[in-house]
Amino acid sequence: MSNIDGNGTHGEELNTWFPYPPSRAAKLIPPIVLAYIGDAIYEVAIRQYLISKANLRPNQLHRTATGLVSAKAQSMIITELDAVLTEEEREVVRQGRNAKSGSTPKNADVLEYRHATALECLVGYLYYTNQQERMAELIGKGIEFMINKP
Numbered sequence: 001m002s003n004i005d006g007n008g009t010h011g012e013e014l015n016t017w018f019p020y021p022p023s024r025a026a027k028l029i030p031p032i033v034l035a036y037i038g039d040a041i042y043e044v045a046i047r048q049y050l051i052s053k054a055n056l057r058p059n060q061l062h063r064t065a066t067g068l069v070s071a072k073a074q075s076m077i078i079t080e081l082d083a084v085l086t087e088e089e090r091e092v093v094r095q096g097r098n099a100k101s102g103s104t105p106k107n108a109d110v111l112e113y114r115h116a117t118a119l120e121c122l123v124g125y126l127y128y129t130n131q132q133e134r135m136a137e138l139i140g141k142g143i144e145f146m147i148n149k150p
Helices: 031-051 058-069 071-084 087-098 110-128 132-148
Strands: none
Touching (some): 031 087, 058 132, 071 110
């Protein structure tokens, strides 16, 4: 495993509780790879949010989660979040949006799919740069937006 600081870690970029750090610094990981991990983290965050609510049945949990993790929902969320992103975060979003995934979206148009990939890329980047509080803040804002949208 490559390392940066000689100790097998990436210094501040390592999530110390996780046993498998990325093989390189987050800025060197391709956006589509950041989106890959960001997708999983985002889905876990959505599931944790839903489970925190009272009296949801498994079928209801699944339907609600599917609505919040869809490309359409993620596209709307990243558009809404743009106003509160830092310049660094906007650059990560831009790179994620422009990343070529090599796959075709099944239930979304190409633009929605690219915006969804951008959100997932941002989540992956924040995760690997050990910015969990910021990641939780942005995901929380996204959930709030979707729950309260007109």
